[in-house]
Amino acid sequence: MNPICELxxxxxxxxxxxxxxxxxxxxxxxxxxxxxxxxxxxxxxxPDTLREHLRKLKSATSAPFGxxxxxxxxxxxxxxxxxxxxxxxxxxxxxxxPKKWTEWLHSHGxxxxxxxxxxxxxxxxxxxxxxxxxxxxxxxxxxxxxxETTTLCLVPAVRKATHLPLxxxxxxxxxxxxxxxQALGADGVQIGSRFALTQESSAAEAFKMRCLQLAEGDTRxxxxxxxxxxxxxxxxxxxxxxxxxxxxxxxxxxxxLGRGRAKKGIxxxxxxxxxxxxxxAAALLQGRPIEPVAEVMAELLEEYRHTARQxxxxxx
Amino acid sequence: MNPICELxxxxxxxxxxxxxxxxxxxxxxxxxxxxxxxxxxxxxxxPDTLREHLRKLKSATSAPFGxxxxxxxxxxxxxxxxxxxxxxxxxxxxxxxPKKWTEWLHSHGxxxxxxxxxxxxxxxxxxxxxxxxxxxxxxxxxxxxxxETTTLCLVPAVRKATHLPLxxxxxxxxxxxxxxxQALGADGVQIGSRFALTQESSAAEAFKMRCLQLAEGDTRxxxxxxxxxxxxxxxxxxxxxxxxxxxxxxxxxxxxLGRGRAKKGIxxxxxxxxxxxxxxAAALLQGRPIEPVAEVMAELLEEYRHTARQxxxxxx
Numbered sequence: 088m089n090p091i092c093e094l095x096x097x098x099x100x101x102x103x104x105x106x107x108x109x110x111x112x113x114x115x116x117x118x119x120x121x122x123x124x125x126x127x128x129x130x131x132x133x134p135d136t137l138r139e140h141l142r143k144l145k146s147a148t149s150a151p152f153g154x155x156x157x158x159x160x161x162x163x164x165x166x167x168x169x170x171x172x173x174x175x176x177x178x179x180x181x182x183x184x185p186k187k188w189t190e191w192l193h194s195h196g197x198x199x200x201x202x203x204x205x206x207x208x209x210x211x212x213x214x215x216x217x218x219x220x221x222x223x224x225x226x227x228x229x230x231x232x233x234x235e236t237t238t239l240c241l242v243p244a245v246r247k248a249t250h251l252p253l254x255x256x257x258x259x260x261x262x263x264x265x266x267x268x269q270a271l272g273a274d275g276v277q278i279g280s281r282f283a284l285t286q287e288s289s290a291a292e293a294f295k296m297r298c299l300q301l302a303e304g305d306t307r308x309x310x311x312x313x314x315x316x317x318x319x320x321x322x323x324x325x326x327x328x329x330x331x332x333x334x335x336x337x338x339x340x341x342x343x344l345g346r347g348r349a350k351k352g353i354x355x356x357x358x359x360x361x362x363x364x365x366x367x368a369a370a371l372l373q374g375r376p377i378e379p380v381a382e383v384m385a386e387l388l389e390e391y392r393h394t395a396r397q398x399x400x401x402x403x
Numbered sequence: 404m405n406p407i408c409e410l411x412x413x414x415x416x417x418x419x420x421x422x423x424x425x426x427x428x429x430x431x432x433x434x435x436x437x438x439x440x441x442x443x444x445x446x447x448x449x450p451d452t453l454r455e456h457l458r459k460l461k462s463a464t465s466a467p468f469g470x471x472x473x474x475x476x477x478x479x480x481x482x483x484x485x486x487x488x489x490x491x492x493x494x495x496x497x498x499x500x501p502k503k504w505t506e507w508l509h510s511h512g513x514x515x516x517x518x519x520x521x522x523x524x525x526x527x528x529x530x531x532x533x534x535x536x537x538x539x540x541x542x543x544x545x546x547x548x549x550x551e552t553t554t555l556c557l558v559p560a561v562r563k564a565t566h567l568p569l570x571x572x573x574x575x576x577x578x579x580x581x582x583x584x585q586a587l588g589a590d591g592v593q594i595g596s597r598f599a600l601t602q603e604s605s606a607a608e609a610f611k612m613r614c615l616q617l618a619e620g621d622t623r624x625x626x627x628x629x630x631x632x633x634x635x636x637x638x639x640x641x642x643x644x645x646x647x648x649x650x651x652x653x654x655x656x657x658x659x660l661g662r663g664r665a666k667k668g669i670x671x672x673x674x675x676x677x678x679x680x681x682x683x684a685a686a687l688l689q690g691r692p693i694e695p696v697a698e699v700m701a702e703l704l705e706e707y708r709h710t711a712r713q714x715x716x717x718x719x
Contacts, residue, residue: 089719099719205619205620206619207618207619224553224555225541225551225553226552226553226555226556233620234619234620235620235623235624236542236619236620236683236686237540237541237542237553237554237555237574237683238553238555239540239542239553239554239555239573239574239575239580239583239584240542240574240619240683240684240686240687241619243577243579243580243687244619244686244687257555258553258555258556259555261559263559263586263587263588264555264559264587266586266714267555267583267584267586267587268555268583269714269717270579270582270583270586270710270713270714271579271580271583272579302523303521303522303523303550303552303556303557303560304521304549304550304551304552307551308551332650333650334648334649334650367552367553367556368556370552370556370560371556371559371560388719391719392719394586395714395717395718395719397586398582398585398586398711398714399715401585401711402711403405403415403704403707403708403711
């Protein structure tokens with residue numbers, strides 16, 4: 088049996104990334120109901136909002152689901168209490184060290200997967216006792232690693248560094264890319280951009296439409312002096328680029344970024360002033376409609392199987 | 404039959420990248436003799452040197468071979484004359500528009516492959532009448548595209564943009580990565596770093612040894628204001644990073660770079676002051692010895708077949 092399916096009790100080794108302003112209960116429920124693993128993105132939720140989404144999610148699916156928890160979350164203790172009270176069974180941790188919380192999460196009956204951008208972090212996560220690792224490459228949307236290792240190079244490196252069930256992430260929006268990462272040693276995939284642009288995603292329709300029109304090169308990794316973030320070209324990003332070009336300080340960049348930029352862009356659909364986060368793989372979806380999750384899941388499976396059939400004939 | 408094998412008359416769809424200061428007649432002959440396609444890297448050769456290498460190469464192999472030709476080459480006319488006189492049959496063009504020379508190369512009996520970093524350039528190359536396209540991603544060593552599209556995202560985009568035989572490049576140092584890129588739609592691979600670090604490569608042993616000790620994150624794409632180049636961490640690169648951090652002008656960067664930096668690093672083995680160019684995939688070779696090409700070719704094939712067998716069991 089596939090180690091990811093076994094670990095989480097799901098049918099297909101497809102995890103929907105817990106993305107800020109996209110991954111509410113509707114998206115997570117749709118993915119879990121289609122046989123994948125849906126995640127709530129706690130990073131953009133007030134603790135009360137998370138509780139509300141968890142309750143709605145539980146009434147919308149009887150399948151396994153999880154919560155993505157950035158370990159820099161400001162009201163961490165409050166949020167952890169909610170995870171326990173709402174009997175969450177699966178947590179994906181990111182943006183921080185898994186050392187501090189993994190044991191605690193385990194002691195409350197939760198499985199823990201940790202997102203890494205290098206095999207060094209994968210080794211540390213394994214030592215911290217997590218149950219699975221997500222290797223996320225440079226092409227991923229939003230916050231990103233400092234070493235800029237791409238999924239093609241990262242997945243085999245992380246595969247060597249840990250025996251744990253391994254999810255590939257970054258640049259995976261099709262069944263062919265999913266298949267390719269399995270060939271590199273992954274046991275499954277975490278898919279972000281593709282799900283961020285579905286009907287059930289809580290992102291603004293304007294954001295989804297914009298992202299479904301992107302060409303290659305329309306996203307770029309910036310804000311490297313703060314926290315490297317992949318951003319879509321728009322008026323706000325031009326300001327960031329200009330500031331970085333002239334060697335702006337961390338303080339200047341922080342002020343330019345301000346508060347609530349991602350919400351403004353992704354959730355409110357302010358395409359000029361907002362921060363628009365999506366992965367490079369969005370360009371492979373150019374011209375597609377905003378699809379329901381069930382269709383996306385069916386397509387991913389069909390493409391995976393199609394690729395497998397083609398490769399079976401590709402003998403050397 | 405595989406379209407790349409058919410086009411070039413070779414046994415395996417593996418092309419050895421024509422890399423400055425690495426790809427002389429010894430390397431190209433070894434790859435061609437092992438059933439791949441060896442390329443001379445004309446970019447770092449004086450026309451007379453190229454002629455000498457071509458003559459030695461022809462006496463060292465009866466198999467097909469080619470020449471990599473950067474289209475910014477300063478003594479272009481002289482060099483083209485040599486290609487004709489020495490009856491070169493295969494040319495890989497890069498770093499420039501294929502529009503100007505493709506017809507001329509065809510009229511002299513040469514097949515032309517062109518290296519691109521985007522599907523837009525792939526479309527232009529197809530219109531220019533080239534015979535094959537190389538899609539080279541962000542993880543590749545040395546000179547690189549401006550859009551930073553990774554191999555995982557680039558190969559399917561280029562596959563959609565052209566019907567031509569397609570080679571994937573960037574981040575491919577193993578048979579598993581080769582297999583993965585075939586699943587993404589490539590017909591074969593162009594491999595650089597792995598061959599740059601073989602016994603037959605003309606790079607300095609010190610350079611090879613250094614590159615075989617790299618960890619993830621030890622290469623970084625810099626010099627974006629001149630021509631984006633992936634560089635290994637060393638004293639010279641630190642100078643570049645500091646200059647870029649403080650917003651140095653193009654002129655300052657050009658002066659810092661000076662002349663002959665790549666030769667100093669790669670060919671002369673000056674690991675501190677030289678420019679060291681290698682791809683991200685070098686980190687996947689960490690701790691390996693400097694191998695002969697025949698062993699590398701055999702390993703690539705064995706890994707490819709091993710991956711194919713594993714994936715045949717990976718049914719969903």
